[in-house]
Amino acid sequence: MTYFDWRDFFNLAEELSNRNDEACIRSAISRYYYSAFCSARYYLVEIKGENQFLTRRGIHTKLYEYLKNSDDDNEAELGELLEILFEKRNCADYDWQNTNKDYFSKQLPFVQNEIKKAFLNINALKNNPSNFRIS
Numbered sequence: 001m002t003y004f005d006w007r008d009f010f011n012l013a014e015e016l017s018n019r020n021d022e023a024c025i026r027s028a029i030s031r032y033y034y035s036a037f038c039s040a041r042y043y044l045v046e047i048k049g050e051n052q053f054l055t056r057r058g059i060h061t062k063l064y065e066y067l068k069n070s071d072d073d074n075e076a077e078l079g080e081l082l083e084i085l086f087e088k089r090n091c092a093d094y095d096w097q098n099t100n101k102d103y104f105s106k107q108l109p110f111v112q113n114e115i116k117k118a119f120l121n122i123n124a125l126k127n128n129p130s131n132f133r134i135s
Helices: 007-017 022-047 059-068 073-094 103-124
Strands: none
Touching (some): 007 103, 059 073, 073 103
């Protein structure tokens, strides 16, 4: 079975982040988050066999809380990063009241840095296939 490659969301986010447009920047923040979230979810379900993450209801919080409480340092740090990125994604997707025109463009470098950290953790996880590598 061929699965969707979540790196495609990362690559799309890279493209969108180069545009000087609020909608593109907000979308980039969202796609960055989903590239890491879905890669982490894939890792938990397909590699570790944690099938409780197949559900959709409350999945974001369940996933990052599970990782944060892990004894594995890489999983725990990944959970922390996903929680931060989840908040940034929610703001980018749902906040219409923010009137600071540059807010999201100023948040973008932070999100890009946190995403890179998240993928470093994903790549370092034991038995993680090399196809998660993001350069």
